[in-house]
Amino acid sequence: MSDPNDTAVAQALGQLTGELRVMHQSLMVQIEVIRKDLHRIEDASKEQMNAMESRLMKHIDTMGGRVAALEAEDKRQAVDIAKSGAVGGAISGLITAAAIELIKRQIHW
Secondary structure (H helix, E strand, O other): OOOHHHHHHHHHHHHHHHHHHHHHHHHHHHHHHHHHHHHHHHHHHHHHHHHHHHHHHHHHHHHHHHHHHHHHHHHHHHHHHHHHHHHHHHHHHHHHHHHHHHHHHHHHO
């Protein structure tokens, strides 16, 4: 015959084993939920990084266009200054030549 204590111990062990299985299954479900949450967070972070990179590239392109426009304007101004300098030099040369001729004529008079 079996001892009533052995039966109680066997029942307690069976009950404990069942409860451990339920806890294990519950933990596994929670771990899977956490894993899915981490994947969603990672995907959202990647999307945010891609969006920020896209916005940054647009700003860089815009600034590149602005820099190109400023460089073109700078070159145009440099050409205008060079033309003005050349015209001013030519006028100065003509005035100087005319002044020299006037001085020569006054000396010969």
